[in-house]
Amino acid sequence: MAGIVFTQAAEDYLADLLSKQDSEGVGIRVFITQPGTPYAETCIAYCKPGEQKPEDELLKLDSFNVWQDAVSVPFLEEALVDFATDRMGGQLTIKAPNAKVPMVNDDSPLNDRINYLLQTEINPGLASHGGDVKLVDVIEGGIAILQFGGGCQGCGMVDVTLKEGIEKTMVARIPEINGVRDATDHSVTENAYY
Structure with missing residues (x-):
């Protein structure tokens, strides 16, 4: 299983946003509200140094760090963060097919x-x-x-x-x-x- 993936376009876009922050070492934190329910929402937020939680999982990208909420990690399997340009500038999209229900197999609980x-x-x-x-x-x-x-x-x-x-x-x-x-x-x- 592959965890969350950031396309190069998404990484470049987010790196540009992060470079405009007023403090050094700002990364992003990815989490899902109400994971495993029909109301699950995938969220990305700025994460200043020290704001991450001890149980978060770290994903190091070339340009910045991504902290993944530990509870959300199984629901972020096969998630894709992309950025597509359009006439209005562009849009960051997050597709997380397992946010509402985690992937399961015969060995799952x-x-x-x-x-x-x-x-x-x-x-x-x-x-x-x-x-x-x-x-x-x-x-x-x-x-x-x-x-x-x-x-x-x-x-x-x-x-x-x-x-x-x-x-x-x-x-x-x-x-x-x-x-x-x-x-x-x-x-x-x-x-x-x-």
Whole structure:
């Protein structure tokens, strides 16, 4: 797996911006807010000497240092920072395909594999009804405890969705899972989808 990559155009653009800072040794810090969620945002900020955190990972480019937030590093796999010129001058772009969900494989921790499946395959279908589901825990016997939210909470079809859709998919795709259980209080029906 390749971590975050800066194109030469992006490095040149950022080096020019950093050269205009009033202190020496300014680098950049890359982090993701709410990593691993549908709301993840990839951010780049100036990082003056001493502002980096001890657990940050250092990436040395030719022109400056890049400090990567330790929690964000797995979500920055295959990220690309580029700069494209246009009539207005140009634009820095950050493509981080794993910001919302980290890359997983058969060796990844069980919770990561379950969350990846929920975010990439199950929640997109539930989103059409304004709903979502998240993992609460995995208990003895390979039972995944799930929490429904949004339009799924209080929906009369949630049992069918759970057993016919989510459970069948999870059992088929994740060998350690033998079933799923709902931890949601479905007596709250204000936002339920009907």
